[in-house]
Amino acid sequence: MxxxxxxxxxxxxxxxxxxxxxxxxxxxxxxxxxxxxxxxxxxxxxxxxxxxxxxxxxxxxxxxxxxxxxxxxxxxQDPQRVKEARAIYDAAVGTPDEAAAEVMYRRATVxxxxxxxxxxxxxxxxxxxxxxxxxxxxxxxxxxxxxxxxxxxxxxxxxxxFDVAFLDLQRISWDSPASLVEKLIKYEAVHDIRSWSDVKNRLDSDRRCYGFFHASLPGEPLIFVEVALVDEMADSITPLLDEEGAPADLERATTAIFYSISNTQPGLRGVSFGDSLIKRVVDILKAEFPRLKCFATLSPIPGLRSWVQKNAPAELVAALDDPLALPAKSPQRRQLLGWAARYLGQEKQEGRPLDPVARFHLGNGARVERLNWAADPSAKGLKQSYGLMVNYLYDLKRLDKHRSMLAQGQIPISGAIEDLYL
The missing domain is CATH 1.20.140.90 (Malonyl-CoA decarboxylase, oligemerization domain)
Incomplete structure (x- = not known):
């Protein structure tokens, strides 16, 4: 013992x-x-x-x-000091001494x-x-x-x-110091960066990457987001990561896709940066590209496969060994989409969305917009979610409404997601 x-x-x-x-x-x-x-x-x-x-x-x-x-x-804390300060505060409630007693109590509990x-x-x-x-x-x-x-x-x-008031938002580009670009390769947590040509593609003219920095950790992004500027909501990660693909025409770009957000410091677990990061980046992108009207993610669903295996019928689970081979009109494909819609739109833990990525984006005011079949055919994507990915939509006029819905226990979803429910 x-x-x-x-x-x-x-x-x-x-x-x-x-x-x-x-x-x-x-x-x-x-x-x-x-x-x-x-x-x-x-x-x-x-x-x-x-x-x-x-x-x-x-x-x-x-x-x-x-x-x-x-x-x-x-x-x-000194338990006796805390006890005495609490007694003084309780006796002072409703009197002119209440505020001073509260300060003393707070100091005693430090x-x-x-x-x-x-x-x-x-x-x-x-x-x-x-x-x-x-x-x-x-x-x-x-x-x-x-x-x-x-x-x-x-x-x-x-x-x-590390309050956001003390953080510096910086764009990370191919012209940034090599040591900083190397940090992207090291810390990328969503879609592994395979080579220098891969990272160069992610920093091309039709891309943006921004990170929060703090003076006490010079040269170390605390969190960074990768953005693709496209002409419609992305339904697959493959073209976004295609190193041979031509850059998108920025004159036609109407949509900003946040396809990777990575926290870099395990020691800052529990310290929230993402909400402020996305807000700041949206403001910067709107100023640079006034044509942008849609702000959405293309996100992994990391907990889906394990949840389906625990909750879906055994015969369906057995039929999903090779999901990419399922025909478009197969009942198993339709059922998997239904289970995924239920997972994202209904499943909660302690009143919050069960999936960690959903919890992050929905907590920022986004809504579950669309499920995408075979959007991530990589081994990691298949292991996490049978290759499915999801778009979370940041409707700038409804962020507060969506947060309010979530606070009341209702997960904001689109009609397309609701139609997939089993």
């Missing part, structure tokens, strides 16, 4: 697979506590934080995990852990260090819930530090 850091700090001997001995664990805790010592100023606190960071950089993965546990379990993160962020490269540390923590979180307090605290802090 795993011992808490509280038990280990009181012990004399290391047990089992514990990385740090009780003596070293106590010394590490003392060094962390020294960072947030109320008697030292910001400069000295930052210097002490740098010392902890330097130790961490040379520590083993197991030793790093022990430091995470200390930060998570040993830097808690954990020393937050102060520790602030001091670490002030060290040279501190924010990058914390983002990378949280990324490293993600695998351990799945098996050790003791780290959850630290993870949630970091997500809260990052949501403040």
């Amino acid at each position: 795993q011992r808490s850091t509280r038990e280990r700090l009181k012990a004399t001997l290391r047990r089992g697979e514990e990385a740090l001995s009780p003596r070293v664990l106590r010394r590490t805790l003392a060094e962390l506590q020294a960072v947030v010592d109320a008697q030292v100023g910001e400069v000295e606190g930052g210097r002490r934080a740098q010392g902890v960071i330097d130790w961490y950089q040379h520590a083993t993965p197991e030793q790093r995990r022990d430091m995470w546990l200390l930060m998570s379990e040993q830097f808690l 954990s020393p852990r937050r102060r520790l993160l602030q001091r670490m962020s002030a060290a040279q490269g501190g924010i990058r260090f914390l983002v990378e540390m949280r990324a490293e923590m993600q695998a351990a979180l799945k098996s050790d819930r003791r780290l959850l307090a630290l993870d949630v605290e970091m997500e809260y802090m990052f949501s403040t530090w």
Whole structure:
């Protein structure tokens, strides 16, 4: 059975697979506590934080995990102080002292852990260090819930530090520094970039790519979106990724297709950028290309196949081993489209769309517009969704209406999707 850091700090001997001995664990805790010592100023606190960071950089993965546990379990709010502040606030409700009592209560509930993160962020490269540390923590979180307090605290802090007001939107083009173009190849999460000619195609004259950047992570896009400018809503990813295809005529372009959106920093999981990114990009594209009237995605449906295999009749699942070979009028093809429409238009988890990509776009105010057969015939597309892809439409006049519908538990869909329901 795993011992808490509280038990280990009181012990004399290391047990089992514990990385740090009780003596070293106590010394590490003392060094962390020294960072947030109320008697030292910001400069000295930052210097002490740098010392902890330097130790961490040379520590083993197991030793790093022990430091995470200390930060998570040993830097808690003072429960007595919180209790007293709460009592004062409750007594002040409805009196002139209410506002001041609320401030005192909020201060009492701020954990020393937050102060520790602030001091670490002030060290040279501190924010990058914390983002990378949280990324490293993600695998351990799945098996050790003791780290959850630290993870949630970091997500809260990052949501403040990486607020969209502090982000810089930049276009990424073929003329951008090679190091930045290489980041696109590295971080592309939807449709793998196969070669330099592939990435050049995605940055051609009829394409646009934009990313959000933060001063603390220079040269690192936090999220980027790839856009194709075309004359109609795209129903297949194949021509968009065709390196030999001729660029579209921008004079005829009426539609902007968002065909790939990739988050690049696992350490910023839970920090939302996509909504603001799409809004900003739409404004830029409208200004550059006034003829654009339609803004839509061509999106994967990553959870579809596994959901169909769990919920659809066994005979249908068996008939879908080679979906691309199904004739246009086959009943199995019609049934699969019906199950996909149900998955996107009805299935929810905790009141939100079940599919993660649907959850993102519908949360931004889009609606489920159209299902596209054999839109992604790649091995990945077949594995995820039998090759199906979906268009989410960003109707700029109805974004608020669609958000309101979603908040009331109704997924916005087009008539074409509704007609596919089984």
